[in-house]
Amino acid sequence: MEIKVFASIKEKIGSDTIDLFVGDSITVGELKNHIFVDYPELDGEVFQVAKNESFVKDDEVVTSEDTVALIPPVSGG
Template identity: 40%
Template sequence: MKILYFAELKELLNRSTETIHLDTTLTVQEFESYLLKHHSELKSKKFQIAVNEEFVRQDDIVQPGDTIALIPPVSGG
């Protein structure tokens, strides 16, 4: 899976992308739990998850070859 980090998440982790190797499908909720175990600094951050450029729900499925984007809330004026 290719993970894309945007805005403050990118700055917090000091990376814009990461590849993780999982050989199984996960729900979005399971993926988020996995990610927070490996990047505990994200626990206090709010973000939406998009899979293959589409926003998803917690019970949607992610596959090993998917591209997953973590997108924090955006404000502007």
């Protein structure tokens, strides 16, 4: 599953995508757990998960067919 990343997450991992090898489907909570195991440099990072351009909660199921992105908080003024 390819996951798009932005801003501070992109800077920390040095790439604009994360590739995770998961089954056909996974919950967002399980996805986060995999990310924190595979990318320990993201430990403590705060972000929301978007599925097909909509924010989703940890119990939402995502598949490799979905567009998934990690969106860190945005500030501005």
